[in-house]
Amino acid sequence: MSRIVQNGTTATRTLHYAAALKTLPRDMVSLSDYSAEQILALVESAADLKNKTKNHGQTFHPDQPLKGQTVALLFSKRSTRTRVASESSIAYLGGHAMFLGKEDIQLGVNESLRDSAQVISSMVDGIFARVGAHNEITTLAQYSTVPVINALCDENHPTQILADLLTIWEVFGQRRPQAKSMLDVFRGLRVAWVGDANNIVYEMLAAMPKCGFDMRICTPAKYPVPERVRQMAEGDAKEAKVSVEYFTDPEKAVKDADIIVTDTWVSMGQEAEKAQRLRDFEGYQVSGEMAKRGGAKNDWVFMHCLPRKPEEVTDEVFYSDRSVVFQEAENRKWTILAAFAALLPKKKSN
The missing domain is CATH 3.40.50.1370 (Aspartate/ornithine carbamoyltransferase)
Structure with a gap:
């Protein structure tokens, strides 16, 4: 059982879909790739993390699943909620966030997206990418050896x-x-x-x-x-x-x-x-x-x-x-946190 935060109050709910977290695809490009049970499992996990933090004083994840790991935040477009939510979520999980804006790297400019995906993923443990065209996120996912989570593209915003x-x-x-x-x-x-x-x-x-x-x-x-x-x-x-x-x-x-x-x-x-x-x-x-x-x-x-x-x-x-x-805006943190916790502590692809 878990006490779930609901508009500042709590209610006791059973976590019905937790097993589905073990079946998630490696990447999150779109929720079209996820079953209803997998989507609900991520939302339940987010609610549980929010409850433990806001009602039970859990200021960091006790297992520190990203300890010693680096997550690259590739942001071709500026952001407020996504950047704050992602950096604070990685810290909560014990990892290191490496922010890479469009002025920091040559993402698809003087180096192809394929090459960028292979190079960056060889040095980090996960990629959270806020890009333009849909084919940019799919190319990153295709050629990356680590999980890729879509922080926004022109067709999707999971x-x-x-x-x-x-x-x-x-x-x-x-x-x-x-x-x-x-x-x-x-x-x-x-x-x-x-x-x-x-x-x-x-x-x-x-x-x-x-x-x-x-x-x-x-x-x-x-x-x-x-x-x-x-x-x-x-x-x-x-x-x-x-x-x-x-x-x-x-x-x-x-x-x-x-x-x-x-x-x-x-x-x-x-x-x-x-x-x-x-x-x-x-x-x-x-x-x-x-x-x-x-x-x-x-x-x-x-x-x-x-x-x-x-x-x-x-x-x-x-x-x-x-x-x-504003409740919806805050919840960007909890659902990004749940996605990182479920997808990123995984071994690289061969």
């Missing part, structure tokens, strides 16, 4: 979605105290995405349907979710007996929503498109009035992976009691 799932577990675990497992808490919850078709929603679709969520995805007609992502999500939804639907009208998408999620409309590298994008996303701002008109549930909660811009969500929602954005 550690963010793990943090989202931990946050949902904390909030709705309190509301569903009779649920016997994390899957029981998640099953039937309706998540409405209102925003761009980007790496966050792709990763949500890679993980949430298989974990029992009904999904409502709303993007402007000019920004559709790619067909390959739709097919993957619909296959998972069919197997899990849940639904995934797509909309262009935000008010239709949020009907009966338990959770409304959005993200930036102008990602890093899209600054030149800002004026056009703001026009294209007119009417997509998440507000209390929009949610009420659309028929979201009375106790719906709001999520955003940050940083946030006012055009995406009103202050009235963002700073309200229904917003869990």
Whole structure:
């Protein structure tokens, strides 16, 4: 049994999925590569680590699984939450974090990604990479001899979605105290995405349907979710007996929503498109009035992976009691910590 932190309180929960931690793939490129049980096991582990730290005074992992090991943090893009979460997590596990920004190394510039992967992985025990194109993270994983964890690429953001799932577990675990497992808490919850078709929603679709969520995805007609992502999500939804639907009208998408999620409309590298994008996303701002008109549930909660811009969500929602954005941000640490603890203390590949 473990006492799990839920919004500052605790609840006793059985760790149902711990055995699945032993079956994880070597790398974490996308949660599409993980089963529902493996995803839930990582979230349970994160909740357990959070509980032991915040409620029982555990300031470092007692086994120090990364003692004597170095983890390379390859960051082609700047970051706040990801960098703080990853460096503090490695210290918690007894390891050494080596931060390598785009000014520090020649990642795919004067040296190929293949060569960089082979060289860097020969000297470290794990790689946590925040990159641009999806093929950069897959190339690193292909040619690295140590585990590679995707800290962000233009198609995926697995550690963010793990943090989202931990946050949902904390909030709705309190509301569903009779649920016997994390899957029981998640099953039937309706998540409405209102925003761009980007790496966050792709990763949500890679993980949430298989974990029992009904999904409502709303993007402007000019920004559709790619067909390959739709097919993957619909296959998972069919197997899990849940639904995934797509909309262009935000008010239709949020009907009966338990959770409304959005993200930036102008990602890093899209600054030149800002004026056009703001026009294209007119009417997509998440507000209390929009949610009420659309028929979201009375106790719906709001999520955003940050940083946030006012055009995406009103202050009235963002700073309200229904917003869990800062709890969600903190949970980046606990889920990254769980991923490191599960994946990195492994021997190198031959």
